[in-house]
Amino acid sequence: MTRQAYSFVRSFDAEPARELCVDHHYLLCASAGALRLEARGRAWVLPPARAALIEAGEPIRVSIGRPVTTASVLFDTGFVPVPSAPLAVFDLSPLARCLVAEVGKWGASDEPLPAYAETLFAALAAVSWRLAERPSPVVVPAGRSPELRRALWLTEERLGGPVRFEDVADEVGLAPRSLARRFADETGMTWRAVLRRLRLLRAIEELAAGDTPVTTIAFAVGYTSLSAFNAAFQELTGRTPTEYRASFRP
Incomplete structure (x- = not known):
């Protein structure tokens, strides 16, 4: 049994676009540099102040033009509610950024989360789900x-x-x-x-x-x-x- 939620912190060099589709609800963000995200005919840039909340099973396309460090979080679908939209990009609040940094201690593992960590992940989900209700206008069409x-x-x-x-x-x-x-x-x-x-x-x-x-x-x-x-x-x-x-x- 995998954890109810876990953090994904990793550095990447520049690389071409690749398709992603995960079975967890996915809070995608960078702690350094910027990601380019494309989905549903639109494109966004994700610098450290911005995140994307992606529903489990929603296909996305991610490209990295320059080196970047991700600080993303994946939530089991049984641990948190379904996001109100399949994909939303929004500005992170200071509280959300602090929570993303704090949960970075718990990566993917078969070990259950300690109670403190589970509380932090639940708080991050509550904050992020609320922020996702006010998506950012900084988006461009990708074309069909x-x-x-x-x-x-x-x-x-x-x-x-x-x-x-x-x-x-x-x-x-x-x-x-x-x-x-x-x-x-x-x-x-x-x-x-x-x-x-x-x-x-x-x-x-x-x-x-x-x-x-x-x-x-x-x-x-x-x-x-x-x-x-x-x-x-x-x-x-x-x-x-x-x-x-x-x-x-x-």
Whole structure:
């Protein structure tokens, strides 16, 4: 008999995307660096201040662009209730982060949890399940059709330099009007709105990766004005880039 819950703390080098599907409810988060998560036609970045709660049996796709350390928790389906949504990404509260750190002492094992540990895991589940009811708006569509997925990939590859919608459409073999309809049908957003989200997600990854100055990050993701970058970042996340980076630290 495995434990009712256990922690998974491990460091990974950069690696390509891989599919995951586990038989436990899964609180996926990083303690250093950032993960890229894709599921149900959407994509998120998970820096240390953010987590994903994934229902048991829900398939996800995880990629690691740079070295990362995970600090995740798996809950037996008989130990906690079913999450209110199959997948939710949300900002971790200070209490949740402290609990994730504290339960890191108990990994996978056939030994039962001591009463203290069981109480901590139950408290973490209660806090996380509540936080998951307020998902983060920092998400981008992943696309369904091959043409749109390639258009998204091309757009993201060119974030740091000039990127024109007409050029992207030409490279995926669609007329601009046809590609615009694909964006509307598959994402509910315009290409320009998606471009803005991609820039901000890349900025979050850069903020989590180290101490690169915010101005350098703004220009690297395609902004020509620090004030415009700060305004866009704060509009989406509710915090300035500097405040958001500070939230990564315990």
